[in-house]
Amino acid sequence: MTRTVITTEHAPTLPGAPLSQGIRKGPFLQVSGQLPLDPDTGAVVGTTVAEQTAQTLRNVTAVLKAGGAALEDVIMLRVHLTDPAHLAEMNDAYATAVSEPFPARTTVYMPLPPGLLVEIDALAVLDD
Template sequence: MAHTIINSQNAPAPIGPYSQATMANGTLYVSGQIPLHPQTGELVSSSIEDETHQVMKNLEAILTEAGMDFSNVLKCSIFVKDMNNFGRINEIYGSYFTSNPPARETVEVSRLPKDVNVEISCIAFK
């Protein structure tokens, strides 16, 4: 099966041996995004709301590079360091899906890359 690597200059460069996203047969698989600012490479960590917005902006940049937007998203996976932040994360996350939100799971984990508080990946279809 042929697939295409998707990379956006408007999202952080991968910090390991992976691509920002891959597309196969119209389905886009977006790697987990953390709250790294794409231009500065600095973590956004002023609040869980700001972290979540940055994660969503990073996802949006990759979706845009693939010719998609949040309406194309079929499923998201949210990884959180502290489930007590779920309500605040959910409020920001929900603002990006104004109609027909995708399927999703949210999982509390003990640790995330660069010790961030939230990471989100998604699958989208064109």
């Protein structure tokens, strides 16, 4: 099975970072961790967890779309937050963008670069 790199101008790229926006192999599409960056400018979008979660999920969705998938194809989302106190606000923004039945999810807390509050990656399975 061939491994296919997925790229789109509708999601940000990190110059010099040794990663692909997404990789598809067979029916599996893995979206690299997306940040709340504007794809056109690279600037951080929003100062709140809600704003940053919404932008991050827009970026995840853009990579999914470029790979022939949608949020409905996602079986697993991993959310990385900088502060456990942000969980409720992130959950509210998340539930606005991701509909039931919700994919499986893991939420972890870790440091991110200054100004960034959230990072999200996704694993989708497509019907071939």
